[in-house]
């Protein structure tokens with residue numbers, strides 16, 4: 217069997233076009249331009265690249281996009297002051313803090329300073345709670361993107377056994393919560409694995425849909441999947457590579473070469489989950505602007 221490739225770049229372009237259409241409608245009907253503020257603390261080059269691509273995508277969708285670059289040594293008080301200002305700014309509907317933050321800034325404490333109504337990353341405890349309760353408002357972008365990749369390629373998770381490798385707050389836990397909802401486009405039986413899991417291969421081999429989000433390059437091997445599995449590879453592991461313009465290459469958590477020979481469908485790395493993350497961030501920002509319009513009308 218040769219797997220069909222789940223093309224995240226193409227699907228993300230569709231989602232971005234839909235968002236741009238929605239942005240144009242909100243502008244025309246309500247005179248509101250959805251706005252995204254991205255906050256970057258420190259000078260990590262990879263984070264700077266991610267922030268620039270989020271800014272560019274927001275501008276291309278017709279949004280107001282602004283960035284706030286802060287020095288690595290920025291104290292919590294200055295972070296709080298900035299977030300207070302952005303929470304009160306009517307031109308900003310979504311706030312995104314680029315992670316990871318420098319060690320002296322507690323990520324949980326920072327996230328909790330964002331208004332839950334502007335938390336387009338879906339990491340505020342209120343939004344995580346709503347997701348777990350089955351009433352999602354802002355679903356974290358990567359899990360939301362994974363669900364769209366499955367649905368838009370005809371691989372609905374309904375009734376399937378989804379095995380998630382990884383239990384982080386930004387991928388593993390929210391994607392498990394999202395796909396187990398009693399709702400159309402979800403309704404899966406979900407197993408979550410982690411480093412405490414005994415005999416990982418015996419569980420991954422049961423997966424109809426396997427989501428690998430471990431941050432361990434190539435760790436899902438051919439003998440860990442069953443024939444016909446649908447594989448979503450979230451892993452983005454960087455390796456230096458002088459032959460690449462960027463100086464590095466990205467490798468997924470799945471051994472693509474061998475697993476793609478057994479799978480029915482698989483996401484490549486790069487070009488799979490990654491582009492969807494930005495597209496769903498834009499979708500969340502549009503949603504935040506629409507919720508504000510509705511709230512102000514009611």
Ligand SMILES: NC(=O)c1ccc[n+]([C@@H]2O[C@H](COP(=O)([O-])OP(=O)(O)OC[C@H]3O[C@@H](n4cnc5c(N)ncnc54)[C@H](OP(=O)(O)O)[C@@H]3O)[C@@H](O)[C@H]2O)c1
Pocket residue numbers: 358381382383384385386387388409410411412413416429430431432435450451452453489490491493
């Ligand atoms: N494409 C995108 O847009 C995107 C977005 C987010 C993340 N990512 C990538 O996705 C990967 C995961 O990110 P993350 O933030 O979720 O990572 P993370 O916070 O490091 O979490 C990794 C998870 O995988 C589990 N794990 C690690 N090794 C394992 C093993 N050998 N067997 C079973 N479970 C194992 C860990 O278990 P414990 O909990 O027991 O430690 C943990 O729950 C990374 O490569 C990251 O760069 C990509």
